[in-house]
Amino acid sequence: MNAPTQITPTGIGAEWSPQWLLTPEQRALQADLIALCETTLRPNAIESDKKYIYPRKNFEALASMGLLSLTIPKELGGRGESHVCAAMVVETIARYGCPSTAMCYTMHLGACAAALLRHHDNERLKDILRRVDADVLIGTLSYSDPETGSHFWYPMSSRAERTDNGWKVFKKASWTTSGGFADWYIIQTTSPDFGGDYSNLSCFLVTKDQIHADPANWDGLGMRGNQSGPISVDGVDIAPDALVGPIGDGAKSNDEVVDPFFLVCSSACWNGICLAAMDITKNHTTRKVHNDVGMRVADYPTIQDYVGECLIDTNASRSYVYLAAKALDDLTDGCDWSAHATIDHLPRTQILNWLWQVKFFASKNVTFVVDKMLHACGGTGYKPALGIERLLRDGKAGWVMGPTNEVLRQFVGKAALLGFEVLDYWNQSVNQRVLNNELKKMSKDEKAAFASKLLAEAQA
């Protein structure tokens, strides 16, 4: 068997990675990134987790390698890289470096994608995109709303108004990765002409000086470097071209870029955490010896079975992520942003249902794998010093990050059984079956009272 030529530190070997998916340039990038993770990102990860420190130092290191502009086209000074490469980079950061950084970086790639979708005639967006590496300009996505929880597509507490000089924007976000530390934010609010229709959403660009955050209050089981606390934008006046795309573009932006980049890259992060846990397990169990029987822990078939099952499951998850990323590359000619100058060119949207499945699978798998690797390392795994305990806490974020896994399996099951039209994101279509069934339960008097109420409402 020909093992791929790839630098790997200790841990599960490169022959267990789908290196054949990468171009020679991407393999070289991966090797350089692994080296950077070993020297810089991983030591910072431990400090970030212990002291809740935002991993800006890691972003500076990534910028020095030109990685903040990974998917930005070459004409704007970026690397012009593909979805497959983005998945590889996030997985590598999570595996060899720092999961918190990998998640902040995922949000940065999502923000870049939202800007790139509509940058063509927008000098403000182009200016930021050109400077992301040189000035270490970290982007993020601020969507989740305190009133609607994980239904991040429903920004009930946010709105925008048209003014003589642009827009006045009000945003309340319950969670924002890199909140208060990112330099620029893509936020979503209802549109200035919204009129009660919550599917009418718009995206805006705001900068660090225009938001309020309270990072000192950030706390969480894991992903402690993320600083994913609430932020607000309190009636801030912003320029006309801080509107990202046309008014009402929010739903298209969600389905075409925000969701696809988040779902694929965050899944790559969960896979990277699984691999990191298996790397630690290999290093520990091949060194620890039980002198009574003269065996290493790795010599027990039980431990081999743990690693075998987890590697098979994780490579199934990685196959899913890379399949989806490759499909996105095929649909977009390798993540070419120029075709989006045509406003309704929305190729990624066609396979969004596949991306839901990818995220569900990866974030379900990570909790299983990290738990099993902790078991394989015994009491030593339970202690923070080995590093699995931190990965276990970090991996737990996957299931609850929106779209949560409860929501995703509902979407998939419901759409598979009844069609996509029944998903009703914005609570707009009446479920006649439920309505009729509830009405059946009413007495004559209750029906009459209800009918009067409805008539009064209709007349009003």
Ligand SMILES: Cc1cc2nc3c(=O)[nH]c(=O)nc-3n(C[C@H](O)[C@H](O)[C@H](O)COP(=O)(O)OP(=O)(O)OC[C@H]3O[C@@H](n4cnc5c(N)ncnc54)[C@H](O)[C@@H]3O)c2cc1C
């Ligand atoms: C580490 C981390 C980083 C984050 N970063 C960001 C970010 O950068 N930007 C951002 O916008 N958000 C971010 N979020 C927020 C995230 O996307 C979710 O919005 C958040 O985790 C939801 O928490 P909640 O308490 O509001 O959950 P709730 O929505 O109240 O959910 C509670 C329970 O109800 C379930 N549930 C909710 N709706 C349904 C439904 N329709 N059907 C069935 N079950 C349902 C949920 O799955 C869950 O089990 C982050 C979250 C975490 C943990």
